[in-house]
């Protein structure tokens with residue numbers, strides 16, 4: 001499977017967001033990861049629909065929206081209308097997972113279910129035939145710059161095995177603590193969409209850092 005890098009703008013300079021987005025484009029980043037937090041599902045508040053609308057106007061990059069909110073069914077269509085190309089919502093806060101997937105897909109947007117570190121891979125099995133991607137959180141959702149949780153690697157392997165058994169073409173995205181070292185571990189376990197915030201934005205050469213985490217593993 002092809003590997004992709006999705007840059008989390010949570011680590012960007014918000015007052016220079018337009019410049020930061022240009023830097024992502026010039027650095028050949030594949031997607032822009034947009035972390036929406038509501039201060040209720042997670043202990044942090046970030047940005048929402050009006051900011052997404054401005055970002056949509058500023059770039060043709062794929063917008064990878066990660067909803068860390070309660071009641072995603074209520075807001076999923078709006079995030080699609082405001083320019084998301086793919087939407088991940090958390091299974092832990094979803095009242096009707098299949099209905100939320102359908103709401104997203106009927107807008108022509110890719111649908112993904114996100115799992116917190118303590119949520120097992122099996123929780124998402126019944127939804128796999130309807131999904132484009134599964135997002136495995138490799139830190140507790142809420143903040144950028146945290147250390148990677150190695151205990152999440154088994155979950156990635158279990159998911160990739162199940163996806164292969166079912167003969168499905170589904171991306172596995174990982175989010176949290178991804179850097180030059182941890183990217184090797186998650187790709188080995190079966191992930192192919194790598195979110196990175198602090199590592200990419202903290203790198204002296206963003207393009208080179210992205211190449212490192214995107215690079216195929218040696219056979």
Ligand SMILES: O=C(CO)[C@@H](O)[C@H](O)COP(=O)(O)O
Pocket residue numbers: 008010011033035066139140141142143144145146175176177178195196197198199
């Ligand atoms: O969703 C989240 C955090 O909840 C992430 O998208 C982080 O923003 C990734 O940042 P780093 O761990 O790469 O710094």
Ligand SMILES: [Co+2]
Pocket residue numbers: 008033034035066175195
């Ligand atoms: Co995220």
